[in-house]
Amino acid sequence: MHERPPIAAALVAGLVALAALAGPVPAASAADQDGTGAEAGTVRDLATDPEQSRQLAYPHLPTGVRVEAKQSGLVVTANPVCTGLVWGCKSIIHSSGRVFDLVDTTNGYTVPWPSDWREGESRDAGAVYSAAKDWVSWWWNSRQPAALGSVTRPYSARSLTATVVSKDDAARTARVTGTATPKASIRIGGSEVTTADQSGNWSYTVTGLSVGANSRTFQQYIDGSYKDQKALSVTIVDPVQPDQITGDRGSATLERGKATTVYSTYTPKRAFTTPSGRVEFTAPTGTTFAPGQDSQRGEYRSGSSWRSFGGDSLVNGSRSSDGRTYTFDLGQRNWDVAQDQEFRFGLRVETPVDVTTTTSSMTGHLSGSFTGGTFDTTATTDTTVADQPLTARVAEVDTARRTATVEGTAPGVTTGITITWERNSQETTQRVEPSDGTWTVDVDGLRAGTNTVQVEAFAGQQSLARTSVDVQVDAPTFDASVTFADDVTERATVSGHGVAGARVVLRDGSTEVGSTTVGQDGTWTVRPAAPDRGGVWSLTATQTASGQPPQSIGVEVDYGAAVRITSPGDGFVVSPVFPSVRISGVAVPGAVVRLAERGVPGSDLGSVTAGADGQWAVSTPPLPVRDQVIEAIATGRGANTTTATVSLSGS
Structure with a gap:
């Protein structure tokens, strides 16, 4: 490090002393700064910079620090504090991994929201530092941060919407739903009635409405400030009016000896939800109502279709002893029928084969009330008995x-x-x-x-x-499939479907290897003897049924690979020192492999079951030191037997 000349050092010391007597220097005004948010020179951290001995201006902890969350970003307001020989005093902001060097925060500096900071999310906003400039450099102290604290990013403002989704004329209430800025205050006349949720949805039930038109204006306030409003009108009707349902006239055709569903249809003059009352149906002359119809859901018209109500609309049904009338109470459930929306009830009418009256009518007398109205009406359905045709x-x-x-x-x-x-x-x-x-x-x-x-x-x-x-x-399906039992000593099973009573023959070329008769359930099974060779055995199954041409299909019986000896090779010399020989190879997985000396009755040199990969190995007992042929006999799936040999030498 270079030493200052004595005269220069004394001069600097004097200047510093004068600056110290002058006290802290406030932040430079906009007129004192270049207006770009940064100035020439290097901003040095006096906590780590080795050149701090040359420093003449000193930054201190900012004062008056506050943060405001705005739509455009974080507004940081702070007064940087600097002492010494100060040529400039500004702020440095560290926020969300970003650095804003040498900015003017005295009247607020806006830090834009980073793209990953979601609306409604709270985070640590970072810190603000003072930066002081002497005649050489800008200085700041990373050990003197003024924390900005936790800040929540505000939601973007949205326009207020409001819709009346339902009303209750009797209760004189209306349910209103809408959308607004998330967390916004929803008010009527400046008084809050509800708030929007995090998705911006809100709802409110307006009470105290009067008969006739009612106007209500909903207002949206964001952070206590008025944003916009939406006016609605709700009309409450007179709750009691007579003859609010009329019975319609329809027609139906009855069939002799059958039960026919006949409908009584009604049309309301106003919407209703839960009625009370009763209905009595009278069957056409010469007919009766089928028993067991003590509850009815009923149907309502939706466009050109009829749909069932969500629950029983007619309950406590009572059929007269002669079956001519059926009475019901109206179910205490939410029917939710709109004005002019037809609804109906269908009852099964039984028509005797020998009925003499061919033209009549079914009636349904409906009486009662609901909120805002009463009704006393009869639906009439004209009926005609048609003699049913001969059908097949x-x-x-x-x-x-x-x-x-x-x-x-x-x-x-x-x-x-x-x-x-x-x-x-x-x-x-x-x-x-x-x-x-x-x-x-x-x-x-x-x-x-x-x-x-x-x-x-x-x-x-x-x-x-x-x-x-x-x-x-249709000609029955003639098919075949092959299965193997876990027990390798059991034959393969060839089975399938065919014509009951037909004859099925299984052939290898022209050689018959099995036959059977299709059972009454349309299935057949043959268990052919194994061919005792590896690979796929291609067979033909032929079905012969009375009155039908023969049918033939191919059947592939896959017995897997034949046994092979992979070690040792032919000519392997049996050592008198180590006469036991390890013989290994491959076979179909699960096959039982037995070793024996060819030509020696009763020879048994060991056995093993091939693994899932087909590998097997047997270590023989000590063998005589002479020429001999060792045979591997493998019994694989479907009782299929294959063999392989290896020649061993005695010298």
């Missing part, structure tokens, strides 16, 4: 058994029905009697493809009507 349809087909169930309806006066079809290529006729206007029959001996069934209805000996239905019988 396929109810079920059993492809494996080549049978089908055919059913249908018949006119009310039908006494018998004949059904004609081809059973195993022979025309067959069966007669059945209808029950309650319906009939059913099972037909068998069908062929694969289309089978036409003729149906004719009779009243005594008189033919009433004819119809027919086609029964489509």
